[in-house]
Each structure stands twice: as C-alpha cells, then as structure tokens.
Amino acid sequence: MVVTGGRGFIGSHIAERFSAEGFQVMTLDIESGTEARLSPGRPAEDADRRVVADVTSAEAAREVVRFRPDLVVHAAAQTRTGGSITDPVGDARTNIVGTLRMLEAARSTGTRAFIFISSAAIYGEPSVLPLTEDAPHRPLSPYGVSKLAATDYVSYYRRAGLLPALSLVPANVYGPGQQAREDGAVVPGFMRQALRGEPMTIEGDGSQTRDFIYMEDVLEAVWLAWRWLSEGGGRAAGAPVAFNIGTGKETSISRLADLVEKTIGRQLGRVYRPARGGDISRSSLSPRLAARHLGWSPRVDLEEGLRRTYEWWAASIPGSAERA
Ligand SMILES: NC(=O)c1ccc[n+]([C@@H]2O[C@H](COP(=O)([O-])OP(=O)(O)OC[C@H]3O[C@@H](n4cnc5c(N)ncnc54)[C@H](O)[C@@H]3O)[C@@H](O)[C@H]2O)c1
Known part of the structure; x- marks a missing residue:
C-alpha cells in the first residue's frame, strides 16, 4: 500500500x-x-x-x-x-x-x-x-x-x-503524535499548555462546538x-x-478545556483571543452511514481519548508531567 x-x-x-x-x-x-x-x-x-x-x-x-x-x-x-x-x-x-x-x-x-x-x-x-x-x-x-x-x-x-x-x-x-502548532488543532495546543502549566488559549468565547x-x-x-x-x-x-x-456529538471548546483539566487533575485558567477567520461556530458529523455500510462506529469516548493523548504527551516531554 x-x-x-x-x-x-x-x-x-x-x-x-x-x-x-x-x-x-x-x-x-x-x-x-x-x-x-x-x-x-x-x-x-x-x-x-x-x-x-x-x-x-x-x-x-x-x-x-x-x-x-x-x-x-x-x-x-x-x-x-x-x-x-x-x-x-x-x-x-x-x-x-x-x-x-x-x-x-x-x-x-x-x-x-x-x-x-x-x-x-x-x-x-x-x-x-x-x-x-x-x-x-x-x-x-x-x-x-x-x-x-x-x-x-x-x-x-x-x-x-x-x-x-x-x-x-x-x-x-486528535490523539498521540499530533503536533501543537500556532494555527493548529485545539487538543495538542491545550495539551502543550497543560504540560507547561500555562492557561489554555481559547479563540472566541469557547461556546463554539466541534466533534472530536x-x-x-x-x-x-x-x-x-x-x-x-x-x-x-x-x-x-x-x-x-x-x-x-465522527461521533455525532458536539463538544464546546470550553467543555474540552474543562475535560483537559479533569484529565491532568489541575486548574489551568483560560486566556481568550479573537476567533479565527474561516472557522465555523458548531459542528458534529453523523456516523450512521459508516455504521450501516462499513460496520464502523466510534469506540473511544472523549475522556478516555484525552487520557491516552495526555499519557503520550507526558511521555514525550520528559519531566513535564511533574511540572504540570
Ligand atoms: N487532523 C484533523 O483533525 C483532520 C480532520 C479532518 C481531515 N484531516 C485530513 O487528514 C489528512 C492528514 O492530516 P494531518 O492532521 O495528519 O495533518 P499533517 O499536517 O500532520 O499531515 C499532512 C502531511 O502531508 C504532507 N504534505 C503536505 N503537502 C504535501 C505535498 N505537496 N506532497 C507530499 N506531502 C505533503 C505534510 O508534510 C504532512 O506530513 C489531511 O488530508 C487533512 O486534510 C485532518
């Protein structure tokens, strides 16, 4: 292949x-x-x-x-x-x-x-x-x-x-191996900030939703x-x-930030920035067609996925878990 x-x-x-x-x-x-x-x-x-x-x-x-x-x-x-x-x-x-x-x-x-x-x-x-x-x-x-x-x-x-x-x-x-970058995905951005003990940067007011x-x-x-x-x-x-x-479920960015704090067991705070151009306010994708034809459905829920992702980040940056 x-x-x-x-x-x-x-x-x-x-x-x-x-x-x-x-x-x-x-x-x-x-x-x-x-x-x-x-x-x-x-x-x-x-x-x-x-x-x-x-x-x-x-x-x-x-x-x-x-x-x-x-x-x-x-x-x-x-x-x-x-x-x-x-x-x-x-x-x-x-x-x-x-x-x-x-x-x-x-x-x-x-x-x-x-x-x-x-x-x-x-x-x-x-x-x-x-x-x-x-x-x-x-x-x-x-x-x-x-x-x-x-x-x-x-x-x-x-x-x-x-x-x-x-x-x-x-x-x-989202998941292990995803790089944090300036205009990149939200989960690795939050993970990196969490491991540095920094407040999480939210673009917009955090009420916008995504399907993770x-x-x-x-x-x-x-x-x-x-x-x-x-x-x-x-x-x-x-x-x-x-x-x-997708999962068919919406999660707001504010809720995601709360879940990251729950995952690491510590409050980090938030910093708010203007929303990015080209961004939508809400999203979720129905998995039903893939379930019917491919036999696919999502198995890993967001809390478990964030836990696994955090483990990868903590192992990737030696000493970071202690600092967080
Ligand atoms: N990450 C997400 O949330 C997400 C969601 C939906 C769809 N996608 C799609 O999944 C695919 C992979 O995304 P990703 O998140 O792994 O991003 P990524 O940036 O990590 O990977 C993209 C790869 O494509 C390579 N690439 C870029 N331009 C190239 C070119 N001209 N020739 C050869 N290689 C080139 C890059 O070097 C990079 O390794 C993309 O098609 C993206 O549109 C990603």
Whole structure:
C-alpha cells in the first residue's frame, strides 16, 4: 500500500496500522524529517519504503506506479485553514492537483482501493446537526473548497468506473503524535499548555462546538473502508462515495478545556483571543452511514481519548508531567 502524507499525524498512524496488518508500506511525503511522532524514541513511521516527493509532481506519480500498490490512502494535504487564506493557490495545488495526480497514478496501476482523507471543512456552517453526507456544501475557507473539490474528483473516479475509490470525512481528529502548532488543532495546543502549566488559549468565547474523534477510531474506519472497497462494496448501484467519520456529538471548546483539566487533575485558567477567520461556530458529523455500510462506529469516548493523548504527551516531554 501507499500512504501519502505518511510523515504527518494521521498518515504515520495509518502506515503503522497497515504495516502491523502485514502490508508492504510505502510512504510518500514532502517532508523528510525523522523526528519521532508516534511515541518517544520511535521512527516517524513504519514503512518498507519512504519516498520524499511532492504529491503534485510527476516523480511522485511514477513512484506510486512503480510500487504497484493494492491500496492508496491519500492523506497528504495542505492542512492549515489560515495558510489556505493567505495562499489559496498553493493550497489548491496541493489539495486538488495533488489528489488528481494520486488518482491518476492509482488508476494507471490498477489499484484495488483508493481512500481519500477528506475533511468536515467541506460542509461549512451547518443548518442541521449532526451533519449527514447529503448536507449542503458551503465551505468557509479555501481549504474547505479545495478538500471539497478533491472529494468530488474521488467521487467522479468511482462513478465513472475508473477506480474503486471513496472519501472518509473525519471530524476533528486528535490523539498521540499530533503536533501543537500556532494555527493548529485545539487538543495538542491545550495539551502543550497543560504540560507547561500555562492557561489554555481559547479563540472566541469557547461556546463554539466541534466533534472530536479519536485517532484509533479513524484508523479502524480506514481499515474497514479498505475491506469494503476490496470486497466490492463500492460496486453496487447507489453505494455511497463518502462517509462521515465522527461521533455525532458536539463538544464546546470550553467543555474540552474543562475535560483537559479533569484529565491532568489541575486548574489551568483560560486566556481568550479573537476567533479565527474561516472557522465555523458548531459542528458534529453523523456516523450512521459508516455504521450501516462499513460496520464502523466510534469506540473511544472523549475522556478516555484525552487520557491516552495526555499519557503520550507526558511521555514525550520528559519531566513535564511533574511540572504540570
Ligand atoms: N487532523 C484533523 O483533525 C483532520 C480532520 C479532518 C481531515 N484531516 C485530513 O487528514 C489528512 C492528514 O492530516 P494531518 O492532521 O495528519 O495533518 P499533517 O499536517 O500532520 O499531515 C499532512 C502531511 O502531508 C504532507 N504534505 C503536505 N503537502 C504535501 C505535498 N505537496 N506532497 C507530499 N506531502 C505533503 C505534510 O508534510 C504532512 O506530513 C489531511 O488530508 C487533512 O486534510 C485532518
């Protein structure tokens, strides 16, 4: 199999999972860094072959074709909402052209399954929650637009009979290995602040909601999607081309901060900043379609997922748990 974005948070876990299942794994990523991401002292990902290339390049496509994978999981992306606003052209190149490159490469080599990691950003501001797959698409950022265009291409490849392909549409994924960065995800940001004993930074008033889905639940969804596609699940007339991967539950950012404090057993306080551009106020994704067709449902609740994530952070930063 090939995992694009194999050095990233989600991609590295996918590589590890499929490697453990006995797959020959090739990762493809523009980054060549080898910092441990999954657990302290471990290589960045389990892979039999690591290719450093840009998914938009002909070289990347050639490498995929040469590897002749049964399965391509396309997780490489420009993932910053803010970055997509400042550089929409770069965002579109990576997220749209990169996806097309990988679809074409997979098609030309007769890949049995192509799984695209889309994003809940394709929906934009919801009118009804939890969101189902037939909800309107009104993305609020260039990132949402580019992920939507890529999702549409994936659907086209399936409907046109070019490739057994589908999109998984994850909500807010969190778990061990996710990096804290300035304009990044909220859970690792809170974790880092918790371990430093700093107050947690909340953008907006904290009443905005998200659907937090634990990494292992996403991995299980990828695994079940592979089995479904490879067993011909996508061939039936009217078979879905995209599946939400969420819990169906909304959690406010303030509640998340409370749960982080509960996890570490200490009050940290809050610092409030203006809300970011391109952010929605509420979100949750219905898992019902994935349950019906893939047999998937979320297993790890938020308290347990935060506990496991915190354990990873505490082990990653020696001495930090004592300081917290
Ligand atoms: N983390 C989440 O909450 C979340 C939620 C929904 C969807 N997603 C999607 O999941 C996928 C993985 O996200 P992540 O959270 O692991 O982010 P990440 O930033 O950790 O991983 C993305 C990886 O893609 C690589 N990449 C970027 N541009 C590339 C290019 N041009 N060529 C090759 N590699 C390139 C990066 O180097 C990085 O390793 C993305 O497609 C993202 O849109 C993530």
